[in-house]
Amino acid sequence: MSTSKIFPVYKVKLKLAIQDPDMPSPRYHTILFVQTNAQTPGSGIKHHVTGDIVTGMHYEAAEYHDPETDENFFSKELIGHTRALNYPKNWNDILKSIPAPPKQKAFNKVTMRTEPVKSWDPVAFYEPGEPRRPLVKCTEWIEDQAIPTLINAGLIQ
Template sequence: MSTSTIYPVYKVRFKLSIQDPDMVPPRYHTILFVQTNEQGPRSGTKHHVTGDIVTGMHYEPSIIQDPETDENFFSKELIGNTRALNYPKNWNDILKSLPAPPKQKAFNRDTMKTEPVKTWEPLTFYEADEPRRPLIKCTEWIENQAVPVLINAGLIQDTRG
């Protein structure tokens, strides 16, 4: 691979088996996919956060085959390119430094449901008619944190115009 090699960068969405009742559907598991073809045609690395908002999430890159062959594949959108020279070390360094979505829900013994938390100390839940802070999951992390930071660092050359 030459240092002038360019890899396409996609935002990929996968269908969820269970929707979060506290978020407006439909929701998807959203990742960044860098197609390197190193493990076969249309293979590459997915960059995403995993876990949940009851225990907290963490950044996790991993090699995958063509995401379009996954039974839960929903969509793939080209968002730019990245240079092989910067990949994957610079990507991983930056993405590891971003705060992943934290714990945002807990089990409420009064309602016997897992609900968004208003405050952790002391543990307080929202009242039924009270406005709530928006929940942050993988999609928000990708769209509001990862993509802008990677573009600003010059690691994704934005092709969306």
């Protein structure tokens, strides 16, 4: 019986064109990259959430070439390996089941700024100096939800 083929799994960070003034800087767009093709250096599939926290985000998996050639490349960290058997189906099934970051900001007509929302029905904004819930974006989704869920499911070793 032969050993199952494995693919390396990386956490990749890409520079952002604009930083969010409501979050500590610097921030990066964080993705999971599975290198599925050893013949074409660095090509594979990226798994991430896209969109923004004004309209809400959604999960996406897409072909991706060598992250290190991306003009916005910042870093690439090997976090483990995944088995080729049933990849990417099992990954997509699990990652689609993790809620993507929802709407968390709206335009405040009083301050004329897009700001974090305290509550949605009715829409209420935080007062100056009032403690705020942390905002959740791609980095938090990848690091706090996607990676632990994939590890617990045995899909990242």
